[in-house]
Amino acid sequence: MTLDRDTLNNLYRYCFALSGNESDAYDLLQSGVEKFLRVKTDSISNKIAFIKKIIRNHYIDEYRKQSRANVEQFDEAVTYVDMDTQPMEQIIASQLQVESVWQELSSGEREILYFWAVEGYSTSELAEFLQMPRGTLLSKIHRLRIRLEEKFEDTYREDVV
Amino acid sequence: MKRDLKNSVKSYVESKQLNEEQLDSLVNMVNAQKEIEPKQSRPMLRVAAVMASILIAAGLLWNVGFKQQPEVSILIAEEVVHNHLKMKPLEVSSHSLQDMRTYFNKLDFALRGSSLITSGDLQLLGGRYCSIQGVTAAQLRLQDRETGELETLYEAPYDNDLFQELPDLQKGQTPKRHYINGIGVDIWVDKGILFARTFSDDT
DSSP: OOOOHHHHHHHHHHHHHHHSSHHHHHHHHHHHHHHHHHSOOTTOSOHHHHHHHHHHHHHHHHHHHTTOOOOOOOOTTSOOOOOOSHHHHTOEEOHHHHHHHHTTSOHHHHHHHIIIIISOOOHHHHHHHHTOOHHHHHHHHHHHHHHHHHHHHHHHHHHHO | OOEEHHHHHHHHHHTOOOOHHHHHHHHHHHHHHHHHSOOOOOHHHHHHHHHHHHHHHHHHHHTTTTOOOOOHHHHHHHHHHHHHHHTOOOSEEOSOHHHHHHHOTTSSSOOOOOTTSOTTTEEEEEEEEEEETTEEEEEEEEEETTTOOEEEEEEEEOOHHHHOSOOBGGGTOOOEEEEETTEEEEEEEETTEEEEEEEOOOO
């Protein structure tokens, strides 16, 4: 795999999903690429997934310790509802609405949206990438759906007023 | 226009892309790495390299009892120089230390000057959050008023256990100096804060 312009732009979008803004996304991508280039990757089959892991770990390390990461602390005690992403497919929202709530979402929520909408991951694939039990992920998706519906309801009301 | 969430998220995220300058910078970084990567060695050379590695590793293991951990101040200097050379974008730009204090409100200490840094010679340009050896730190960028050269100054809370013994100005000691990749770094402690400052020594 070569880090060509298209690949760099794709990775930048993932960084944008994690960090929530373009300036931090570039910073994050730069650091991720630097780390990737220092690692021998000959034996790694999926280099794109590998560099995304590097970026994700770097984001968590750097930004969490600066208290800037809005990484949601998942309450494992909450009973999860086994739901798939299907109900998310039913949410209606304009691009403007997505833009208006983007930064209010946690990095974890934006990451789920990114993999679901942009990369087309299934919940199993995403659970594997995030190294998270599928049930935990489904619960997060369920809560995200409720949160988004509430937010879009708010923005809808504001539009109308 | 209303449409389903999936398409809206997709089109919003895909509307984001690097500008040409950013892309060029990253592509140059990748190409520079390719150039320094060693060429594929021939099989016999590979075998020789593996054997040499085994011998070196055995030697290192043999001496492990006598081996000292690298001095922490060298690790600090390496980290400071690495970040200095990257010149990442500043998160806040200002000539005022007070503005910096306001911005760096998530640190566990108050930013301050040190008697070794004379504001007459240097102008503060701004700063960004960073870390030294995993400790959250402020990275400040300074400019020499006379030469225009950029310097990087780190400030972090001094932890004796983590950073080991470092020269303390209040005890009348002078900074520890290291050179990494041609860049000088002075490291010292002043009033409980660890300072690390790059300098260019052309003499």
